[in-house]
Each structure stands twice: as structure tokens, then as C-alpha cells.
Amino acid sequence: MGWLSLAIWTPIVIGAVLLALGRENQAPLVRWIALIGSLVSFLVTLPLYGGFRLGTAEMQFVEKAPWIPRFNVNYHLGVDGLSLWFVLLTAFITVIVVIAGWEVIQRKVNQYMAAFLILSGLMIGVFSALDGVLFYVFFEATLIPMYLIIGIWGGPNKIYAAFKFFLYTLLGSLLTLVAFIYLYTRSGGSFDILAWQAMPIGDTAQTLLFFAMFAAFAVKVPMWPVHTWLPDVHVEAPTGGSAVLAAIMLKLGAYGFLRFSLPILPDASREWAWLMIALSLIAVIYVGLVALVQQDMKKLVAYSSVAHMGFVTLGFFIFNPLGIAGGLVQMIAHGFVSGAMFLCIGVLYDRVHSREIAAYGGVINTMPRFTTFALLFAFANCGMPGTAGFVGEWMVILGTVKASFWLGLLAATALISGAAYTLWMFKRVYLGPVANDHVRELTDINGRECLMLALLAVAVLWMGLFPKPITDVMDASVANLIKQVAVSKLN
Numbered sequence: 001m002g003w004l005s006l007a008i009w010t011p012i013v014i015g016a017v018l019l020a021l022g023r024e025n026q027a028p029l030v031r032w033i034a035l036i037g038s039l040v041s042f043l044v045t046l047p048l049y050g051g052f053r054l055g056t057a058e059m060q061f062v063e064k065a066p067w068i069p070r071f072n073v074n075y076h077l078g079v080d081g082l083s084l085w086f087v088l089l090t091a092f093i094t095v096i097v098v099i100a101g102w103e104v105i106q107r108k109v110n111q112y113m114a115a116f117l118i119l120s121g122l123m124i125g126v127f128s129a130l131d132g133v134l135f136y137v138f139f140e141a142t143l144i145p146m147y148l149i150i151g152i153w154g155g156p157n158k159i160y161a162a163f164k165f166f167l168y169t170l171l172g173s174l175l176t177l178v179a180f181i182y183l184y185t186r187s188g189g190s191f192d193i194l195a196w197q198a199m200p201i202g203d204t205a206q207t208l209l210f211f212a213m214f215a216a217f218a219v220k221v222p223m224w225p226v227h228t229w230l231p232d233v234h235v236e237a238p239t240g241g242s243a244v245l246a247a248i249m250l251k252l253g254a255y256g257f258l259r260f261s262l263p264i265l266p267d268a269s270r271e272w273a274w275l276m277i278a279l280s281l282i283a284v285i286y287v288g289l290v291a292l293v294q295q296d297m298k299k300l301v302a303y304s305s306v307a308h309m310g311f312v313t314l315g316f317f318i319f320n321p322l323g324i325a326g327g328l329v330q331m332i333a334h335g336f337v338s339g340a341m342f343l344c345i346g347v348l349y350d351r352v353h354s355r356e357i358a359a360y361g362g363v364i365n366t367m368p369r370f371t372t373f374a375l376l377f378a379f380a381n382c383g384m385p386g387t388a389g390f391v392g393e394w395m396v397i398l399g400t401v402k403a404s405f406w407l408g409l410l411a412a413t414a415l416i417s418g419a420a421y422t423l424w425m426f427k428r429v430y431l432g433p434v435a436n437d438h439v440r441e442l443t444d445i446n447g448r449e450c451l452m453l454a455l456l457a458v459a460v461l462w463m464g465l466f467p468k469p470i471t472d473v474m475d476a477s478v479a480n481l482i483k484q485v486a487v488s489k490l491n
Helices: 001-020 025-052 084-100 110-126 131-143 143-153 158-186 193-197 203-220 227-238 239-264 266-271 275-293 297-316 321-352 370-380 388-403 404-430 445-463 470-485
Strands: 061-066 073-079
Touching: 001 025, 001 061, 001 073, 001 110, 001 297, 025 084, 025 110, 073 110, 073 131, 073 321, 084 110, 084 239, 084 321, 084 445, 084 470, 110 131, 110 143, 110 239, 110 370, 131 158, 131 193, 131 239, 143 158, 143 239, 158 203, 158 227, 158 266, 193 239, 203 227, 203 239, 227 239, 227 297, 239 266, 239 297, 239 321, 239 470, 266 275, 266 470, 275 297, 275 404, 297 321, 297 388, 297 404, 321 370, 321 388, 321 445, 321 470, 370 404, 370 445, 388 404, 388 445
Parallel strands: none
Antiparallel strands: 061 073
16 A cells, blocks of 8 residues: 555544544543544655655656446546645644644544544545546545534534535535546546546637536635635634634645646636636635624634635636745645634633634733734734745735736735734734633643644744745646646647
8 A cells, every 4th residue: 555545544544443432431542542543644644745756747656546447437646746735734734633622522522533534534535636536536525524523513503504515515516527527528438637637628618617617616715706605614613623624625626726727728727817816816805804894703714714715726827837836835824824723713712612802802911822822823824924824925926926017916915904804803802901801710721732733833934934845846746737737728
């Protein structure tokens, strides 16, 4: 079994084992198995980085075996510079989420931990799949554990939020399945994604396929105006669910644009780039302003995620190396920063049981260590130089300016609104005198919470100060993608 198969199936198998440990008195054992399992799953991904060859756009760690021979469906895996970091990011965030739920989750602990481990393996499968059917199976299967996480451990309106999440993402994906079937017949009976990328396709077909794939990937990102499911889901999801949703699941849609829309449908991607850029700028500017008026911390960060992901799709569709690489870097940075922001909200919610900004004030007086972490993550969310949040956004803005000064200027305005809503929230929640008795009785973070936030803080600072190892991995694949988009595939 190759390293990619180990990265996919190790957390899934351990999750299945946890499902067998259902008694409440087994909860301590379940937590330790989940932690050890998540750590092993993360360690399994490290050889992928250690053995990754720089300077080539070829797929690496390739595994291929027949799955459904009758329809030429294969268990085909591989990673390149576009996908490697997301495998590592997924495994890392899973470790953090297991630590975050250690004391908070008190009922059905085995199912909770199992859901996250299984979800981790499925998401790694999405980033590794090189067969269309395999990709689709992993892509859709991720809905099941997240649906259960929201529906079982969520807030008062969890059933509504879970159904909204499931229906939005499933309905969009059905058109993508139709697109995959067309590509299968057009290619003479192959689900090989790399073969699809080399195949000529007519102008009308490209346009129809582009919007069929857009239906799934835009919802998953989510892009404006199909973003409305995200705030509702974040508000109702448990803290771990929000962290994984923001840090990883939103990236599945953006990754779909990179792996399918741009290289397979380059002519349609160039023709409709104006629309993608327009929708991205609306997300960056308008949704950023919407975040400014939110009174619920989770909703504010949820809208913030929509704005930040707007930078990602903007970078992809300006078709230059800085923009695409910046979009990729922004995806990774947003994984660290958004996950940290939701976990910080979870720390406060566990103590006060409120996400309303008005319920706080002066938290720095009773939780100084926690406030230090929260300030770092707030600065990163603003795009402060030296943090992960700066690098990707800055690269996208530079790439956009290179394409058009005025588009770059519009994108740069998001830095103002981003700083405004993040620092405005920080001021009202953390600074000033103690606002009420709930805040006065708060206790600072314990060792478990400190470890969880410290790991994310190291990641945020490391990526902000030393981004070169990340960009080195993706450079060759980005250059190859630019070449693929530049070549017409009209037949």
C-alpha cells in the first residue's frame, strides 16, 4: 500500500474502530485512540512532503489499480504541487479538532471522533483522486460525516442547517456528475482526469461543462450568490465542525476549479473569466461589508471566509503565475487562520454559552493568555505582514494589478474592510473594562486549549515568515497549469 492510500485509509479504519466503542464508560479510551489515530494519520502524510520532487509538474506517489473494470474505473491516486499541501493540511487540522473536542464533547464521543477521522480520510481522497468516479465518490462522501456532525452535535436549529448544507452541495454536484459522464463518453470510455485534460472539446460543450462544474464547485467554495448556506451552517455546527468546514471543506470547491475547470475547459475558462472575476470581487468587497454589521461572532467569521475565498477564485481566473500561486497560498493560510478563529470562538462559547459580541467585553482582563492568541489570529485574518494571512492575499493583489490596475485596486479595498470587521470585533470582545459578571468569572485557557492554539499559532507565523517551502512545491505545477489554460482545445 502506497503512502497516499495509507493517508486516506488510516483515519477511515481508525474511525470505523471507534464506532465499535459505543459505551459511555469507554469515552476516555475513545479520546486517546482518536488522538493517537489522528497523529499517526498526520505522520503518514509527512513522507509525501519529504519525498516530493521539486521542479516537475508530474503526478507523484501514483497508485493505480482496477476498481470497476467493466466501465474502466480505476483506483487511481497521485499528488502534484497543486494538491500536496492540502493532504498535509487536512491531516494537521484533524489533530487539532480531536484536541479541541477532548473535554467539550460528552455524549456519543465515539461517533463524534469517528466522524472527523473518516471525514479526514475522505477529504484526502478528494485531493488525491486522479479518476473521475473516484473523485466524485470521495467528493460526495464527505457530505455524510459533516451532515451528521452538524445534525447531532449542532445548535438549536441544527436539523435545518444540516439539510441546507446537504441539499445545496448535493444538488450542485449532480450536474458535475452529468459532466463527468459526458467526458467519459467523449474520451472513448475513460475516467482518467489527466486524459480529460489532454482531450479536445468543442466550444459549446466546453461552456455547458464549465457551468455544470461551476454548479458544484462554486457552491462548495462558496462563491456569491450561492454562499447563503455557509453562515447558517457555521452558526449551528459544533466548534470542530466549523473549524474543519472553513479550513478544509471550502477548499474542495476551489481545488475542483484547478483540477477540472481550468485545465480541461481552458477556452470556456478564458471566455467566462470576467464573470468569475466579477463574482469574486463582489465576495471580496460586498460580503466583507456584510461581515462588518454582524452581531454573532460565528456569522462574522463565516462571512469573512466567503470574502477570503473570493481572493482565491480571483487569483485563479486572472491566469498568471502570481495570481494562481497566491490563490493556492491563500487557501492554505485560510485553513490555518479560519480554523483558529472558530476555535477561539469555541473557547469563549464553552464558558459563556453565547456567541453574541454584546455578551462580552474586557476578556483580556480575565483571559490574558487566551487574548494573546486571539490577537495574533485577528491580525492574521486582517492580512498583517508576517502572518499567514498576508502572503496569499498580497500575491493575489500583485497578480491582479499585473492583469489590471483597477481590478487590483478593487481587490485591495478588501484589506480595509477585513481589518475593520476583525479589529472591531476584537475591540468589543476583548478590550476595555470587564463588561459583565460572565466575563468577570472567566478562567484562562487550560493546557489542552493552550496546546491547540499554540500549534495553530506556530503554523500561522511559520507560513507568514517562511512561505518559500510552500511556494517551491507548487511552482512547477502552477507553471504547467498556466500553459494548459493558454492552449486552445477546440476541435
